[in-house]
Amino acid sequence: MQIILNSPLDMHVHLRDNDMLKVVAPLTSKTFAWALVMPNLVPPIKTLEDVVSYKKRVLDETWNDIFTPYMTVFFSEELTFEILKQLKSEILSVKLYPEWVTTNSQGWAKNILSPRNLEIFANMETLWIPLSIHWETSDFVLDREKNFISIYEELATRFPKLKIIAEHITTKELAETLDKFENLYATITVHHLLITLNDLAWWMLKPHLFCKPIAKRDEDREALLKLALSWNSKVMLWTDSAPHPIHKKECSGCAAWVFTSPIALQLLTELFEENNSLNNLQKFISDNAVRIYNLKPNQKQIILEKKDFIIPEKYWEVVPFKAWENLKWSIIN
Amino acid sequence: MQIILNSPLDMHVHLRDNDMLKVVAPLTSKTFAWALVMPNLVPPIKTLEDVVSYKKRVLDETWNDIFTPYMTVFFSEELTFEILKQLKSEILSVKLYPEWVTTNSQGWAKNILSPRNLEIFANMETLWIPLSIHWETSDFVLDREKNFISIYEELATRFPKLKIIAEHITTKELAETLDKFENLYATITVHHLLITLNDLAWWMLKPHLFCKPIAKRDEDREALLKLALSWNSKVMLWTDSAPHPIHKKECSGCAAWVFTSPIALQLLTELFEENNSLNNLQKFISDNAVRIYNLKPNQKQIILEKKDFIIPEKYWEVVPFKAWENLKWSIIN
Numbered sequence: 001m002q003i004i005l006n007s008p009l010d011m012h013v014h015l016r017d018n019d020m021l022k023v024v025a026p027l028t029s030k031t032f033a034w035a036l037v038m039p040n041l042v043p044p045i046k047t048l049e050d051v052v053s054y055k056k057r058v059l060d061e062t063w064n065d066i067f068t069p070y071m072t073v074f075f076s077e078e079l080t081f082e083i084l085k086q087l088k089s090e091i092l093s094v095k096l097y098p099e100w101v102t103t104n105s106q107g108w109a110k111n112i113l114s115p116r117n118l119e120i121f122a123n124m125e126t127l128w129i130p131l132s133i134h135w136e137t138s139d140f141v142l143d144r145e146k147n148f149i150s151i152y153e154e155l156a157t158r159f160p161k162l163k164i165i166a167e168h169i170t171t172k173e174l175a176e177t178l179d180k181f182e183n184l185y186a187t188i189t190v191h192h193l194l195i196t197l198n199d200l201a202w203w204m205l206k207p208h209l210f211c212k213p214i215a216k217r218d219e220d221r222e223a224l225l226k227l228a229l230s231w232n233s234k235v236m237l238w239t240d241s242a243p244h245p246i247h248k249k250e251c252s253g254c255a256a257w258v259f260t261s262p263i264a265l266q267l268l269t270e271l272f273e274e275n276n277s278l279n280n281l282q283k284f285i286s287d288n289a290v291r292i293y294n295l296k297p298n299q300k301q302i303i304l305e306k307k308d309f310i311i312p313e314k315y316w317e318v319v320p321f322k323a324w325e326n327l328k329w330s331i332i333n
Numbered sequence: 334m335q336i337i338l339n340s341p342l343d344m345h346v347h348l349r350d351n352d353m354l355k356v357v358a359p360l361t362s363k364t365f366a367w368a369l370v371m372p373n374l375v376p377p378i379k380t381l382e383d384v385v386s387y388k389k390r391v392l393d394e395t396w397n398d399i400f401t402p403y404m405t406v407f408f409s410e411e412l413t414f415e416i417l418k419q420l421k422s423e424i425l426s427v428k429l430y431p432e433w434v435t436t437n438s439q440g441w442a443k444n445i446l447s448p449r450n451l452e453i454f455a456n457m458e459t460l461w462i463p464l465s466i467h468w469e470t471s472d473f474v475l476d477r478e479k480n481f482i483s484i485y486e487e488l489a490t491r492f493p494k495l496k497i498i499a500e501h502i503t504t505k506e507l508a509e510t511l512d513k514f515e516n517l518y519a520t521i522t523v524h525h526l527l528i529t530l531n532d533l534a535w536w537m538l539k540p541h542l543f544c545k546p547i548a549k550r551d552e553d554r555e556a557l558l559k560l561a562l563s564w565n566s567k568v569m570l571w572t573d574s575a576p577h578p579i580h581k582k583e584c585s586g587c588a589a590w591v592f593t594s595p596i597a598l599q600l601l602t603e604l605f606e607e608n609n610s611l612n613n614l615q616k617f618i619s620d621n622a623v624r625i626y627n628l629k630p631n632q633k634q635i636i637l638e639k640k641d642f643i644i645p646e647k648y649w650e651v652v653p654f655k656a657w658e659n660l661k662w663s664i665i666n
Contacts, residue, residue: 140529140550201534204588
């Protein structure tokens with residue numbers, strides 16, 4: 001049996017830079033048609049020059065595949081109307097990180113609703129530039145996403161034409177909020193469809209399953225799965241695939257995120273098949289994003305065949321999600 | 334300024350065996366007068382012969398200190414009345430681990446209230462042998478202790494003369510249950526007075542803060558602290574100090590527990606001082622346990638002086654809790 005996926009789109013990936021970029025960019029370009037590339041480098045991608053130069057570096061590593069990198073820019077107070085206008089043709093969205101929530105997100109202001117920020121959001125609304133939000137407060141680790149819902153409600157109400165993407169949602173509460181606001185969309189990672197906090201911290205602690213936002217309860221995972229498997233048009237796949245070398249994962253202070261780029265489509269095909277929802281896979285991995293972001297597909301196809309695929313122990317220095325496990329689907333082109 | 338502590342008693346410590354025993358037993362015997370030694374070796378300490386032989390091995394490593402190891406035995410269905418009677422003079426309590434909740438606890442039955450187990454509890458009640466329970470179900474990791482409260486209530490009601498020790502309690506709910514049953518007591522670890530899940534899994538994951546039961550919310554930590562600092566006579570210190578070599582903590586599947594034996598008293602003195610509760614420290618670190626277990630103090634004194642103590646990076650291959658941090662109190666004898 002074969003499945004053909006048209007233009008799979010990873011709506012949130014961390015390709016890093018330098019040596020790591022050389023390793024992971026080809027892995028993404030091989031299995032995806034496009035990807036939305038996150039800007040949290042050190043220093044972050046904040047200007048038009050940063051975007052153009054980073055896009056070039058990404059393209060240099062992915063030239064032998066049909067692959068379109070869509071770029072993002074790091075939200076900062078320097079984003080004037082003029083700068084946003086210049087950026088518009090080069091980026092797909094502006095990425096907002098509340099301070100300290102994630103790798104390299106230091107330096108972003110705590111007060112999301114400051115007058116200056118509201119002005120920027122208004123400019124983005126005028127220019128039709130979507131806002132991607134990594135969605136956490138600094139409260140108790142399991143409450144952070146939930147406690148941010150009121151901020152979203154405020155933003156969605158104040159800026160009804162601004163497309164707001166709640167990135168890598170992980171809770172039932174936020175999943176249920178999506179339908180309340182026309183301009184609220186969400187991305188869901190592969191790993192949040194599969195794991196809970198119990199997988200991370202059962203009788204052993206598993207750093208390779210440590211991600212941000214942290215995986216939550218089974219009822220949360222089920223709510224996300226229900227959204228992904230359904231015809232819901234507001235959710236998109238993103239792998240949030242964020243490679244860290246092994247020495248930053250197996251140590252005394254382990255970096256967040258899991259690495260799924262080269263295995264995401266195989267895992268999703270298996271998951272959708274198990275849940276009798278293969279019909280909806282194309283929507284989740286591409287069609288919804290095409291419509292939400294108003295994109296033009298690049299006609300790349302990925303063909304999966306039902307044959308065993310053992311996930312490698314490592315890709316260079318990066319241990320992937322579910323290393324050594326056996327998947328039922330393989331990519332054959 | 335000096336503080337003299339009389340007969341500090343660690344009511345729950347893992348001394349392990351072989352090389353690790355040689356490292357950690359002297360660290361415990363130096364700073365504690367007595368300790369209650371846990372039986373979860375591989376294979377576990379289940380018989381009179383096991384207890385006697387393990388006690389001898391502990392004494393061999395602690396002979397140059399005034400130190401009394403009190404022993405425990407692993408709860409199993411083989412504990413007949415006759416065996417318990419023989420064990421009574423050699424052990425202080427029987428330790429019950431629900432299946433899979435902790436290191437080396439595999440093999441214990443899921444059904445705590447089985448007819449056979451109820452018979453054993455009845456025999457323990459008759460023989461005045463206390464029951465120590467590691468207190469978790471197999472539910473969502475933050476609910477496990479809470480969801481076990483009904484089992485405790487059942488046990489405490491059925492066996493009113495059986496002293497039941499809820500070990501290393503970590504939740505507000507269980508802290509509040511203590512006063513409802515005369516025969517329910519609890520131990521609290523040093524680290525659960527100091528950390529929450531946020532410390533374990535904030536923007537980095539910290540395997541050296543991974544313990545079982547997992548640290549919970551701040552309101553839980555505060556409830557434990559309130560109990561420890563108060564005149565409450567039902568709570569005892571236990572370090573639950575459980576050494577693992579560094580390669581079992583900094584890896585892809587990290588073992589649970591933290592190592593605090595050599596620093597527990599300094600940390601507690603600082604904590605009780607900060608909270609204006611130094612008057613109650615002696616109760617928490619010894620007097621309550623003496624009364625609950627009906628023990629006879631061995632007259633050892635530990636003298637602390639207010640001078641800086643930097644926690645070592647390692648004790649042999651074991652990274653202690655708060656490695657490299659600076660404490661305000663030092664042990665000077």
